[in-house]
Amino acid sequence: MALDDEMVDFHPTPIVGFYTLTSCTVAHTDIQGNYPHYPLPAFKLAWFGVHNEYQGTPMRVGEELLVEALLQSWELFTHTQLGVALVVDPLTQKSEDFFRKYDFQEIGRSFHGQETLYLPMRKIRQMIEADLLLGAEEKFGSRTKAERWFDTPDSLFGDLSPRKMIDVVGGVGILEDAIYES
Structure with missing residues (x-):
């Protein structure tokens, strides 16, 4: 989600979560399957x-971000x-x-001491077909994440009320006090 300067100036809000997808390659020997003997294209949750x-x-939030990235x-x-x-490179256990x-x-x-992990596309397809990913949306109804957050009691957010939050952001962001992954 891109915010223009005017929106940021008049409505400053914290980022509660973010992710970035990029491309990468993996060696055919790194993943299970019968693949050609050359580097294979993959997506990376960078x-x-x-x-x-x-x-x-x-x-x-983490689960919703991951579901969105998988989809x-x-x-x-x-x-x-x-x-x-x-593919993902977790930074912590x-x-x-x-x-x-x-x-x-x-x-x-x-x-950095943690195992590089991957989830094959065939597994993502199976999760979608079994409604394991899309079920998260059904669980919360058809409202947007932002609409759900506005209905969440302020007590869950401490100093940051839902009225000060933005929808989950897909993209790189700077976030104080966050644990950055990969």
């Missing part, structure tokens, strides 16, 4: 973070037929555990 105050809350990866794959997997809950698997190399 930045992924949730503000400390919103981690582990009933809002499930975006699948959409890119269906349009381009490129990208055998979604906590973030590695988070991604493993969603069936991310080890590639067999590490990044």
